Amino acid sequence: MEKLTPVKARLLMSLIEIDEHCRSISYMAAQHNVAKSTISRAADWCEEQGLLRKDREKRMYLTEHGRQIATRLARGKKIADEWCRLYAVSAQNAEEDAEALYLGCSEELLEKLSAQTLLYSASRQMHKTPFPSSYQLCRALPDGEYQLDFVFYKYGEQPGFHVSMANEGFVHPLRLKVHGSDGTVVLSALSIQCRSRETGSYMAGEARSLRYVKEELSYDAVRTGNEFFIPFEIFHIISISDCSCHAVAELCIRSTVAEMHMPESRVSLLLIL
Structure with a gap:
């Protein structure tokens, strides 16, 4: 036609x-x-x-x-x-x-534009809330799947400084699934190439396990294939404006490179809505 x-x-x-x-x-x-x-x-x-x-x-x-x-x-x-x-x-x-x-x-792009507009509207709604929370943000969003930009920072550092190498190990953007007032963050792990300092050869590495911190206790994230599922409720909204919202959570990532298990990395995951 x-x-x-x-x-x-x-x-x-x-x-x-x-x-x-x-x-x-x-x-x-x-x-x-x-x-x-x-x-x-x-x-x-x-x-x-x-x-x-x-x-x-x-x-x-x-x-x-x-x-x-x-x-x-x-x-x-x-x-x-x-x-x-x-x-x-x-x-x-x-x-x-x-x-x-x-x-x-395309229809696919229209769906993404629709989701982006809904996120924008929800962020503006949170701006009017005295004590915004991730729970309230989920309630402001219709059920569906949303794509969010994110950045990993080294734990204990102010967001915006000391970006973590963990950013290379996951698909960007991540997905936020909303159902009712519940939200789930989905991180998809990538296989990355690391160069050995000793031999100069390249070795494949990827995230093997992920833990999140909630009320000073740590929990293993559910993993299916290369996807990790994290409850959105553990994220704390740290800044909000008329057009954006930032939420952060503490994670612990354990990776392997070739056959070697690397030390666990503690990071802050910043979501940009």
Whole structure:
């Protein structure tokens, strides 16, 4: 199928819920401030593609397939509108940027934009809370999966200084799974190459176990394959602003390099929402 143009997309979305007298080409042309010939050509194309049908009076109706496409477009437009409202460089161009975005990007990207917008809104909501917590943040987020940037720092150091080598051992970004008021942080371990100081040869290394600290006690993180699962409730929100939120937790990581078990590393994991 030929790519949908903005006029065709607007026409389809306009037909989702509309009164009988609003289904004519003349009405749609006036509604969208374009020539009747422009709407007529768009309608003919949509009809050829099986997206709409016309009755004897030339009134337009969505087919089942057309309704599915129009509904998906409307959802994409809503996501793009909200994202551009929050992040667009120019408020004047936000509408045009949103249109180009939802017509040109994949469903996967739209889902990521939606999640990013929800995280932004939740962070702003936490900014108004006297004593924000990870529990409250989860309650502010709809159920789903979110991608978060993160940084490992050496334990005991102020975030922003002394970055830990543990950053190289995990997939960036990590995932936050939210269900109800519960959240789970998912860290995916990577196999990394380490060079031996003695022989100069490279050896494979990876994180083998991970413990987290909760109320001065340590617990083993559940591991499935290369993924470690950490309860989000152990994270403490340390800073919050209108547009971002930082949360930190203490972890202990044990790694192996080739056949050697390395000493346990104590790190601070900083999440950036």
